[in-house]
Amino acid sequence: MKFSLTAALGATAVILASAFGAQAQTALKWAHVYETSEPFHTESVWAAKEIEKRTNGRYKIDVFPASQLGKEADLNQGLKLGTVDLIISGSSFAAREYAPIGVTYYPYTFRSPEHLIAYTKSDVFKRLAAGYEKASGNHITAVTYYGTRHTTSNRPISKCADLAGLKMRVPDVPAYLAMPRACGANTTPIAFAEVYLALQNGTVEAQENPLTTIEAKKFYEVQKHIVLTGHIVDHLNTLVSKSLWAKLSDEDKAIFTQVTQEAAERSTKIIEEREKGLVATFKEKGISVTEVDKADFEANVREKVALKDFGYKQEDWEAIRAIK
Template sequence: MKLKLSTILGATAAVLVSALGAHAQTALKWAHVYETSEPFHTESVWAAEEIAKRTDGRYKIDVFPASQLGKEADINQGLKLGTVDIIISGSSFASREHPPIGVTYFPYIFRDPSHLIAYTKSDVFNKLAQGYEEASGGNHITAVTYYGTRHTTSNKPIEKCADMQGLKIRVPDVPAYLAMPRACGANTTPIAFAEVYLALQNGTVEAQENPLTTIEAKKFYEVQKNIVLTGHIVDHLNTVVSGMLWSKLSDEDKQIFTEVMQEAAERSTKIIEERENALVDKFKADGITVTEVDKSDFEKTVMEKVTFEEFGYDKADWEAIRAVQ
């Protein structure tokens, strides 16, 4: 009888422990607007699984790609509303909360991807990220991923800045992205990322700008036969944890989240750089016209026609970033 009672109590305890363990698991939503084939998604999935492993299953993170939980503006808003917990999004959207952080999108501020990554380890980055965190109610940037260097695709050849005069170009609805096209005389049109292919196909716009990897992933090359290597923005994405979630994490969990997300960012960055290096030759082989341009012509025009103040940027931040080695 005692043996039976002991067995029953043991089984009951095991059920209770299991139930408590299940109850202790926190379900989180991680959202972004990129395709499942892109490293921003594959490495987010890896990070979600890795966080689960390193926290002994206390967090179950589901990753929602391709605007499943809304466009980029929606998921940024979702951090405040509590509809998402983690997002991947550009500093261009963070700048809606804290304009100075958008200076990283000022044309030609970064020399190359290595300069961008060096910036993310600098004092000026820490200052701008902290400013965003305070302005956004605690949203915390845990990692930065190299998104790619932005180039232009067009229906017509472009060799110099003046060739963009009157060009109808899709540009994200973010002030910094407008600087180069407008300085060169283009007519900018904000169209949601998910709708760009159709807009190019039906002639709503004649051009757009994105990194080579995005041009490939979104198949923009099918409806644009000119790729112009303007290289006007060395772009990046932030991994952002909502203020509501970040404030609840223990110091140990904050460290785990940060370490894993930074590892994922490094993995993504490596993949993007490798893909970019191979894409110019691939596009040329596919019969697409790829044009090298004199970037100094574009940069000179921007510096003559665009001011930092009109975007809410601080020139001292621009100078500090340019000085990062």
């Protein structure tokens, strides 16, 4: 009887412990629009597992790639609605909540990926990120180098004026329009997931993205020319929703921040390495890859598109340019 009672109590304790453990685990959704082959996904998966491990299983994070939970605008809205907990998204979308943070998308702001990374550690970044958090409630935990944006086209381009009249896909974000419009292109906003088909069927004749994205999305299959305009040194933010960030303890906030920053560093390194060899790779595929007079492009942007047109501040831009 004594043995039976002890066994029963032991079994009950195990059941209660299991139930408590199940209740203690929080399921989270992490979403983005990138392909499973890209480091933005592979390193997000790594980070999700690492957070689960470092929090002793208290958080179980499922990562949804390739627009499975919606387009980038939908994912940003999802942070507000609570339908998604973490996302990877550009400051161009964050600028819809707080315009000044989008200044990094003004063409030819950054000199290099190194300049971009230095910015993410600067006081001006901290100030802009704080402004975004105050406006949206969402918290930026990390920044990843996305790649330097170049142009692909069905016709040769060597100077800004060569874009005149060209039907060009540009993301539905004001800052991305600056360079194409300064050069006279006819810009068309098309969702990221639909760009390949739009290029293939001639809805648009050109688009702009980093070399790694041109490879991952196979845009080179439906474009004849890759033009190294290098107009934006781009980046992605890792964003935690207002509701989730408010629930995290200080210890868990530190874990989420540390892990996502490690993932961002890993992704950045992969992107930089891939970019180095892609020009040769594209040439081997028979694609025309050409340099352009960047000074000509930059001069047209400065003359025809003002920072204030996008809600950016001259002092923020100058502070970023001054970073060494």
